[in-house]
Amino acid sequence: MKLKLILIASTFCLLAGCKKDNNNGNANISLVFRFKFDSTQARLDNIGQPSSIPPGHAAQSPIFNKMSAHYIELAPNAVTALGQGTILYKAPETTAGGETAIDFAQSGFAGNNEVFFAIPIKNIKPGDYEWLRVSLAYQNYDVSFHVDTTVAGVTINQDFTGTVASFIGYNTYLTSYTIKNNPITVNGNRKQGYWGFETLLTIAGMSQVIDTSGQAPDGATTVVNPIFATSPIPQGSCVVTAAFIPGKLTITGNETNDIIVELSLSTNKSFEWNDLNNDGLWEPVAGENIVDMGIRGMIPRIQ
Numbered sequence: 001m002k003l004k005l006i007l008i009a010s011t012f013c014l015l016a017g018c019k020k021d022n023n024n025g026n027a028n029i030s031l032v033f034r035f036k037f038d039s040t041q042a043r044l045d046n047i048g049q050p051s052s053i054p055p056g057h058a059a060q061s062p063i064f065n066k067m068s069a070h071y072i073e074l075a076p077n078a079v080t081a082l083g084q085g086t087i088l089y090k091a092p093e094t095t096a097g098g099e100t101a102i103d104f105a106q107s108g109f110a111g112n113n114e115v116f117f118a119i120p121i122k123n124i125k126p127g128d129y130e131w132l133r134v135s136l137a138y139q140n141y142d143v144s145f146h147v148d149t150t151v152a153g154v155t156i157n158q159d160f161t162g163t164v165a166s167f168i169g170y171n172t173y174l175t176s177y178t179i180k181n182n183p184i185t186v187n188g189n190r191k192q193g194y195w196g197f198e199t200l201l202t203i204a205g206m207s208q209v210i211d212t213s214g215q216a217p218d219g220a221t222t223v224v225n226p227i228f229a230t231s232p233i234p235q236g237s238c239v240v241t242a243a244f245i246p247g248k249l250t251i252t253g254n255e256t257n258d259i260i261v262e263l264s265l266s267t268n269k270s271f272e273w274n275d276l277n278n279d280g281l282w283e284p285v286a287g288e289n290i291v292d293m294g295i296r297g298m299i300p301r302i303q
Contacts, residue, residue, distance in 0.1 A: 027120065027122060028120070029120065029121050029122075029255050029256065029257065029258055030118040030119060030120050030121060030258050030259075031088070031118065031119050031121055031124060031251070031258070031259050031261065032115055032117075032118040032258055032259065032260045032261065033072065033115065033116050033117045033118070033134075033261050033263055034110075034113065034114065034115050034116065034260060034261070034262050034263065035067055035110050035111070035112060035113070035114060035116050035263050035265065036112060036113060036262050036263065036264045036265065037064040037067075037112050037265055037267050038264050038265065038266060038267065038268075039061035039266075039267045039268050040268065041264060041265075041266035041267075041268055041296070041297060041299065042266060042268065042296070042297055043266060043268040043269055043270075043296040043297070044222075044224045044266065044296050044297040045222065045224070046222055046223060046224060046225065046228070047224075047225065047226065047228050048224055048225065048226030048297070051222075051296065053269065053272070056274060056275060056278075057272055057273065057274060057275055057291065058272070058273060058275035058278075058279075058280045058281070058282070059269035059270070059271060059272040059273070059292075060143060060144065060269060060271050060282065061267050061268055061269055061270065061271070062139075062141035062142060062143050062164065062267060062270065062271045063141055063142040063143075064111070064112060064139065064140070064141045064267055065111060065140045065141055065142065065163070066109040066110060066111045066139075066140045067109065067110065067111075067116075067136065067138065067139050067140070067265070068091075068107045068108060068109045068110075068116075068136075068137045068138040069089075069091075069116060069117070069134050069135060069136050069137055070090065070091035070093075070102050070107065070135050070136075070137040070169055071087070071089065071090050071091070071133070071134070071135035071239065072087070072088045072089040072117060072132075072133070072134050072135075073085045073086065073087045073088065073132070073133040073134075074086040074088065074124075074129040074131075074132060074133075074249065075129060075130065075131035075132070075133060075231070075241075076127060076128060076129055076130060076131075077130050077131070078130065078131065078227040078230045078231060079230045079231060080131070080231060081231055082133065082231060082232075082233055082234075082239065085129070085131075085133070086124060086125045086127075086129070088117070088119050088124065089117050089119065091103070091106065091107055091108070091137070092106040092107075094173050096173055097173040097187075097188045097189035098188075098189060099171060099189060100171065101170075101171040101172055101173040101189045102137050102169045102170075102171065102172045102173065103173055104138070104167075104172050104173060104174050104175075104177060105175060107137060107138060109138070109140075116263070118258075121251060121253065121255050121259070122253065124251050124253075125251070126251050126252055126253045127250075127251060128248045128249070128250050129244065129248060129249045129250075129251070130243055130244065130248050130249075131227065131231075131241060131242065131243055131244070132241070132242055132243075132244060132249075132261070132263075132298075132300040133233075133239050133240070133241050134239070134240050134263060134298065135169065135170075135237060135238055135239045135240070136168055136169070136238045136240055136265075136295055137167070137168065137169035137172065137238065138165070138166070138167055138168070138169065138172070139164075139165075139166040139168060139293065139295075140163065140164070140165050140166070140179075141163070141164055141166070141267075141271070142161055142162070142163050142164075143161070143162060143163075143164055143271055143282065144159055144160070144161055144162075144281075144282070145159070145160055145161075145162055145199070145281070145282045145283065145284055146158070146159050146160075146279075146281035146282065146283050147160060147201075147283070147285050148283065148285075148286070149285055149286075151203075154203065154204055156203055158203075159281075160199055160201060161199065162197055162198060162199030163179050163180040163197070163198050163199070164179070164195055164196070164197050164271070164293075165177060165178075165179040165184075165195060165196040165197075165198075166195050166293040167190055167192070167193070167194040167195065168192055168193070168221050168238045168293055168294060168295075169192060169237075169238055170191075170192055170234075170236050170237045170238065171189055171190070171191055171192070171236075172189065172190050172194070173188070173189050173190075174186035174187070174188065174189075174190055175187055177196065179196045179197065179198035179211060180198045181198065181209070182198055182209060182211050184196050184211065184213065190215075191215070191218070191236070192218075192221050192236050192237075192238060193215055193216030193217065193218065193220065193221050193293070194213070194214075194215050194216075195213060195214055195215070195216065195290060195293065196211065196212070196213040197211065197212050197213065197214075197284070198210070198211040199211075212284075214289070214290065216289075216290050216291055216292065216293060217291060218236075219235055219236065220291050220292050221238065221292060221293060221294040222270075222292055222294030222295070222296060223237065223238050223239065223240060223294055224240050224241065224242070224294075224295070224296065224297045224298065225239070225240070225241040226241060226242070226243070227241060238294070240265075240295055240297075240298045241298075242297070242298040242299060242300055243300075244261075244300050244301075244302055245299055245300065245301045245302065246301075246302065247302075249261070249300075249302055259302065259303075260302075260303035261300050261301065261302055261303070262299075262300070262301040262303055263298060263299075263300055264298065264299040264300075264301060265295045265297070265298050266295060266296035266297035266298070266299075267295065267296070268296050268297075269296070270292075270293065270294060270295055270296050271290070271292075271293060272290070272291050272292035272293075273288050273289060273290050273291055274288050274289050274291055275288060276288050
């Protein structure tokens with residue numbers, strides 16, 4: 001009798017185990033976001049319309065090294081207010097610098113064709129989502145610049161390459177950061193548009209690392225949002241908005257394979273400056289200031 005009860009109990013356990021496996025068969029299935037940087041993608045303005053270079057400005061398409069985001073949200077439709085969709089991710093923040101800010105020391109980064117964020121689909125509210133919102137926070141890229149000057153009797157008229165650390169989040173708390181090789185100490189908050197620049201200048205056989213930092217004009221960073229009329233974002237944030245391609249993102253909760261979303265980000269002439277002599281070359285020594293570092297559009301492609 002005891003053996004019979006054990007066999008019956010074992011049978012029930014096996015059946016229960018099979019049922020449990022079926023319910024959790026998708027436990028490791030994820031929604032995955034992967035960055036792609038595209039210098040040929042359309043260059044858009046704040047409301048998602050094609051954008052040209054303003055008179056008196058020039059721009060170039062940087063070579064991206066890595067990027068960080070601090071917020072990802074799925075929006076069911078174009079009237080969903082910011083924060084009222086399904087929030088998938090929000091990076092750590094801190095008040096160490098006074099006002100609430102992104103904690104750069106705890107931020108994650110990804111390069112071209114690299115995964116930035118993944119979340120188990122079982123943790124996402126099932127439904128249809130037309131729009132994706134991604135708040136971009138940090139960019140690191142290489143740019144070209146020109147020097148035309150005379151120093152200590154030596155005339156320099158030459159092109160160089162440097163690296164820019166570009167902070168486009170609403171507010172970022174920095175203890176220190178590294179542009180390329182040199183650490184820069186801040187120990188404070190920096191608003192959207194703060195940047196650091198590093199280059200190695202080799203002139204007449206002599207080399208020297210030069211780094212500097214600055215602040216782009218307040219409110220000048222481009223943040224593309226095609227549904228601004230029905231779902232605006234606060235000024236100074238960097239919540240880029242775009243519709244899923246080829247259609248809605250549908251989450252059922254019964255997926256059997258990962259869903260990959262390629263975040264194709266337009267870097268088409270995204271680095272913009274005041275072109276004082278109208279030659280199309282960035283000449284920081286001549287006082288040509290950075291005015292815009294915003295991504296020029298996003299296409300979330302469902303793979």
